[in-house]
Amino acid sequence: MSWSALLGLAIVLGLAPLLPGVAAKTRARLTGRRGAPLLQLYRDLARLWRKGVVYSRTTTFAFRVAPVVLVVTAVLAACLVPLDGRRALVGFSGDFVAFAALLALGRFALVLAAWDTGSSFEGMGASREVTVAAFAEPALFLTFVALVLASGSLSLGGALGAPLAAAWPSAAPALALVTASLFLVLLAEGSRVPVDDPATHLELTMIHEVMVLDHSGLDLALILYGGALKLSLFGALLVGAVAPRAEIPPAIAVGVLVAGLLVVAMAVGVVESVMARLRLSRVPQFLTAASALAALAVILLLVR
Amino acid sequence: MTLFLGGIAAVALGGLALVALSFRPRWAAAAFQLLVGGGCMAAVLPALRVLSGGTAGELRIRATVPGGDWVFGIDPLSAFFLLVVLGVGAAAALYGVSYLSSESGAGPVRTAHAVTALEIVALALVVTARSAIPFLITWEIMAVLAYFLVVFESRLPDVRRAGLIYLICTHTGTLALVALFASWGQLAGDLSFDALAAAAPALPAGAALVFALGLCGFGFKAGLVPLHFWLPGAHGVAPSHVSALMSGVVIKMGIYGLLRLVNLAGAPPAWWGWLVLVLGLGSGVLGVLWALAQHDLKRLLAYHSVENIGIILLGLGVGALGARSGAPTVAVLGFAGAVLHTLNHALFKSLLFLGAGAVLRATGTRLIDRLGGLGRRMPYTWGAFLVGSIAIVGLPPLNGFVSEWLVYQGLLRSGAMAPARAAVFGVAGLALIGALALACFAKVGGAVFLGQPRSAQAREGREVGVGLLAPMAALAFGCAVIGMAPAVAVSPALRVAATLGGVGRGAAGEAAAAIGPALTWIALTAAALLALVAAGWWLRTRVLSRRPQAWTETWACGYARPDPRMQYTAASFAAPLMAAYGRAAGVHVTREGGAFHTHATDPVLDGVALPLWQRVLAWGQAVRPIQQGRLWMYLLYVLGALLGLLLYLALRAGGTGP
16 A cells, blocks of 8 residues: 555545536537636535435435445545556456446446435436446446456556556557547446536436436535546546556656546547537447447457 | 265155144144254255365265166265255245245145255255266256246146246256267266266267257256246246245256366367357346346346356356366366356345245235335345345445456456457456346336335235245345355365366466455455445434435426326336347337337247247148048058068169179
8 A cells, every 4th residue: 555546546536526627617618608617516515515405205225325335336446446557555356347346336326216216207317327337338348358458467556557558559559449438438437428418407318417316415415426536537547548657756647647637527528518419329329339449459459 | 975965864854744744734844944954054064074175975876777876976066066055945945934824725835845845855966966877867856846846836827838838948958968978978888977077088079069968958957048948937937935946056957067067078179168158148148138128026037047147157168268278277267257156146046036025925916017115114125135136236245246256357367368369258248247237136126125116015015024034134144245255155166166177276276376365355345345335324324413304205397296106117217228229128019009018028939939839830730631540541651661661672772782
């Protein structure tokens, strides 16, 4: 356990709410608006923290524990990502299976909470959420396979660390495909355009937002924070794949991560301002394309 | 071995006691519970000894029939499956006592319990048989007893139909097994497993015929796609504890058979490994997809057995490829994943079936869209079902995650072995299976236990008694132990895997060293997960105690009187995925006026097997006129046959004559 890994974790946990703000600001600027402040999500979280909660009489324990599970699983998943480019706090052979499974557990809890309200809106949102996830999961795992093949390491610490840096020169095309695929997965898992639109105001067109319609106060704050953390984790994977930084000093490596996360958030904002969201029935095709890119990368690495 | 035989004798005796003591029902039930529970516990001890490195004796019966002596013994593979048989068997049998107590007609119920006990005995003998003749005999006994258990409610036409399809399929499978042992036995001195193993190198074409017949025969029992079509019907209509026994244990005999085949015949040919891998992928993806389409809780769970057999086959396939390509670590990890997932699936699937049985007892319906809100009324059943759901989806901190992680390990490491590198694509398949399983159990858990009751039956559901809850609690405990302390189960699984495919004991040590630290980390992650959720819950409660809390209706866009009928249904929940997979999902939509109905068909049973059977029947009708019962016609046939024979001989003599 190194100080730089802890520093990376602290920075990601602290900066996570900034990323949606950066994405929204970029989108606003590019579309000619001033937009909400960069720190809007921090303000929202602080406001929700102070507020009371409203519960539906239909709900049970499942509804109230879900936000806690979401945040805990996201934090544990963060411990598995090598945030300083060297070693994660927790790293073991096959740890990315645990990474995906932890995030899936958080999703499972939220989906059950949506069922718990007995609302048809939330049921619809939950249904869409699991559909999107079912198509995103193979793409995510294929990018992991490609990283494992490129680096020869079965752990995220190695697959995004020094062995990957050594592999970049010889496997650049495959790794570029991995990066592209990972970015598409990030858009889906982070509930961004073109899969989902965080700025929409009509329940019928939402995915993630409508699933958490009945949460309020502290519960909603936890869900918003968990979502932002998840977005930054995928961003950290992306930065790790593009810029393996085991060779540079740890403090700078963490700095590069922060800069990289901001760039990813701006890229998300650019995507949001240049394209509309896809029709829901097109989303599987979009994510299948992500799987296809990653599969192509795997093939390139296999025949290398 | 004496302890084992004594134990299963006690189980059999427990079954008979129930019938013999029928004049004292309370004594009979007590004797049954004591003897079956105690017998299973006694018989499992030698298995545990073998798994921890010890040995158990052998039982040899001088046989007067051909095929050599009848031998029974316990090796690591047998021992591991004995854990499955006896653990899940005891839980299912004890659950059955309370479950069937509300059925009318004491006679059939007593018989059902006695047959359940005998089924456990037959299963235990199948996995300990050491030669082909007793193996086939106990196999047949097991299959036929299972038939009688399935048709318990034989007054219903659905049940009779499902039973018949099951019986036909299981016998077709046995036919392939008889052919397997007959063709193999020709080369061996007798039909004992030792002799067969010694003859394995002499088998022609890399034992291609043996492996093909084994995949067919054992595949029917395991229920892999496309040989699965008997399974959902039979498991769906059987009494719930029987479904648990069948899904948890009986279909695992197919897996046992495949593993035994790899154990005796050594590393399978490469095509067999690929075939098993592809069949595993197909079974996994299609099984979970068809499960998503179901409206009937128990049929849905039955399709999940097909899915999990697929995951087991993925492990077996990559293990076989590893053994063939000289990558013993890959082989051991793949085999160990298959073996451990067999145990895990037995635990969580029987838990889920027992939970479904509790729901059925409490409400009287298996239709998911007529249930809802049961979590409030049946909190313990809900808790047990939730544990089973998290386990089957393969999420930490439970056991499903551990075995799926092992299979992932095997698949990922296959990328480094030259001839079988493409097996890494199995990773994407397994990820898809996992994500679809999450969707499916979110659908079941949500629609059955959360929200508001969708019917009067669901409104009247009450928590079931301790007789049903205790076996569920025991199985849930098993899931939690393997999830929280994976090394407990992984090291025996590695020991078993080292006996398969001729990889050798050293490979198990290498594999154990490769994943040892990871197992510790998984245990720590699981513990941290539980501790952090508990801490988070405590913090949240403290913060909220200082905030105002209000209770109101669910938000429905301003609509003031939400109604249970306004809830999302399980069918709509699955609809986007069903639509994305189109015809492969096997969902048929019908429109009646303003109402939409969807019903799920089985593409193999309804699309292939039944039409094929109709075709066979039609051919039968076509040749029917030759049988009319008139003597002169049969004389004519005899004359024709004689003439034909003479003609043949004359022509043949003319062709090759002197």
